[in-house]
Amino acid sequence: MVLESIRYTRGSLSILDQLLLPHQTHYDPIYSSTDAWHAIRSMRTRGAPAIAIVAALGLAVELTNMKISPIAEEVAIFILEKLDYLVTSRPTAVNLADAARKLTRRVVDEKAREGATGESVRDVYVTAAEKMLVDDVRDNEAIGDHGAKWIVEKTEAGARGQVSVLTHCNTGSLATAGYGTALGVIRSLHKKGALKHAFCSETRPYNQGSRLTAYELVHDEIPATLITDSMAAALLRQKGREMNIAAIVVGADRVAANGDTANKIGTYSLAILARHHGVKFLVAAPRTTIDLNTESGEKIVIEERPGKEVTLVKGPRFDGVSLDLNVVETISIAASGIDVWNPAFDVTPAALIDGIITEVGVVEKDAHGVFHLDEIFKIEGDE
């Protein structure tokens, strides 16, 4: 069975509700851009690439099923307004803004074409949105293979034999159109027979690691162990050598032009730990996550989410002896009345990052410690 976060055929879209995983598998239909906006904001669908694709396809489904005006200008205005609205759903991941920018360009070009009609503008939009779904899986497989090769060939652990890797948050099939980015690297290492073991961190506060990454690793039968976020330092110290841990590999929500990277909260502390323990720290992301218009991490807007995501946890009923998977309960794990700060992401400075794995190769710093990310946009292939 293939793990699918997004199910799409022309005119029909549904998303796997990731708030119910791993205990319940439920697909929610998405009929419109408004449905897509709410699915993204509530995090029923999440992960930078998945957010962009669900937004693009939510509007594609709406356009496919509505009565279309024959006037190109009217349809173009409708689409551009919806794209502006979709971009407001979550601010940090740049993939959504990047997708909206590219789709806007296609729509504006078509509208300006002599003979364009409302239907032709709609068709150009829908075709471009559908292509994003297909391209994402292809790009992730390439990211996985480039990352796995780099780890095997360029790390001391790789030279010693099978390697172990630690990852954070969820960057797999659930966070993308399929395969995943950092989890794609783990999948590719496993496929090559080069993976000894994967470790995934719980990823507080919303537990994407324990709920989603652990679910994907179990699903794919990849040898893996879950740790809480606070165990990472002890893991590197006590098991780093024994388990031949080569790298910490994470995804990204936005990589600034200088390589500073916004990713799930907790990523920055893992990068510091990696440096202290002499383990490589790698960011795996498609070029759609690289934002050359944002100079450095200081300029990245970090989303702050409701405190309830910290104070409440959801899970199946447990009476002290047995679990009842049919009844999902929410319980509070904090003193009521306490103030909560809940930034969803943090920024890891480029200085702590050893390589950025993209679909066109792994970018390393030059002799002066500088990433030249603009170079990878000159390489052939869709971006």
Ligand code: MRU
């Ligand atoms: O808040 P989330 O769950 O959307 O955060 C997801 C992450 O931080 C991922 O690491 C990132 O989006 C990359 S997913 C391929």
